[in-house]
Amino acid sequence: MKLDLLTSLYVFMLAAFIGFEVIRRVSPLLHTPLMSLTNALDAIAVVGAILLAGEYHAHGAMLAKTLGTIAIVAATSNIVGGFLITDRMLKMFKASGPKKP
């Protein structure tokens, strides 16, 4: 248990560094799609909500099902809406005509 926790902290730290390095390279041109994409990715929290709503709970089943389902709805709408709008935005970014090499 203790060791798992430490591993998790390492994972967090490394991910934060990767995040900084990767995202620093994103051109300001794309900062809006960046935010909507990270927002969609962040909705991976749906995984936790799915387990809450679907797993068997000896007590508190009602609570877990209700709140878990609402959480799934919230996260899924972010996933669907987030990817849709990011792609719609990126589709609009076009380079200027054939003049460019």
Place this chain on the structure above:
Amino acid sequence: MTNLPGLDAIIEITYLIATALFILALKWLSSPTTARRGVFAGELGMLLAIAGTLLHHGLEYKWIVIGLVLGTIIGVPLGEVAMTAVPQRTALSHAFGALCVTLVGTTEFYLRTPDVPRFMMGVLSLEVILGSLTFTGSLMAAGKLQEVLPQRPITYKGQNIVNLGLLGVAIVVAGMLVAHPEKVQLFPLIVGIPLLFGVMMIIPIGGADMPTVISLLNSYAGLSAAAMGFVLDSKLLIIAGALDGASGLILSINMSKAMNRSFTNVLFGAFGQQQTAVAGKQESRPGRSATPEEAAAILAAANKVVIVPGYGMAVAQAQHKVRELYDALTKQGVDVKFGIHPVAGRMPGHMNVLLAEADIPYDKLLDMDEINGDFPQTDVALVIGANDVTNPAARTDASSPIFGMPILDVDKARTVMVIKRSMGAGFAGIENPLYYLDKTLMLFGDAKSFVGSIVRELGGGHE
């Protein structure tokens, strides 16, 4: 994690692949040429992770499916909003993300109590506090951006003390819960107080500060998700949350630099209103003005033109007219570029999206740092609906409230043209000496119709 039985191993592997795809998604987003591949990678990773989760043994699918279907029904229209509405949509999605995290955290607490380990209780508190303040804060931000709430900042004496006090109480209660996780009755406090704090935090914030606020809320949403990853021992969630948190943090820092705010100022959400700026000497000094015909003649004679759009352009819905102007000038051999200030829209990068939507090629959209060196060689700088971000007082006048704020150096161009409704001071009530320079021509009128008239003079447009 010893001796994973087969199914669990498969699930873990889907998570591992999803993690790699998420990182690739952000990496590919760095350039417009690969960005759409990034979205695809993200989608694939998400699909894998969800499929993997559904493989878990002994799940009852009824409510899961209902949730997924309902979420999709709500999500599709949220993915199809107008580009001008993207900031409020983004704020709303931060609220949804935070809602999910808060609900899961709350449920986990009640399922696990009374034996929640100390550290677990700590992260759980962090998850729930960040989640609930982001939830109401983002709803408020979305409301202000959608203009269902007053955009005007509402301030009162001792506001910061009240706000920090609220947050302080929440943290103290969280501390008590860490010490005594069995005190279940305390838990509603670390949800309720941050919910209130989220509202109070956004009340004093005006429209111009929205880019910073949205970025900050983005960061909070990410961090709360990462905390949830700790609680559920999900590496995938920790990584996704950390990436989102890092992204939000970078954008917040960018925005605060662009607004000339210190970073601590932003971190604590104390978006101080220095807007008490002396809006004095409003007496109308003469500025030179010009008609659309004159403006068109000058533009047509130029070699290099830089257009500086501000949010005023988007408010006037003038971006498509601006594209026609771009086309007309380009056809005449004029080199036209756009200089974009980081806070030109209502969220980071918003102006680029609005111009891209109007079919302006992205390689003509240049960031402040890229374009500033070009102004001395620019024949005409055309400012449309921007004010403070072009105010040379930020460079020269130490007594100006915006002194030190990075600006677009339009005053270094040979001729400056400013499309504006009137001579009045800008959003922050600060007078702009740019308008009184000898090289400046004021083009009074509505951005959309004025640009339209110039286009007609140049013989372009679709009429």
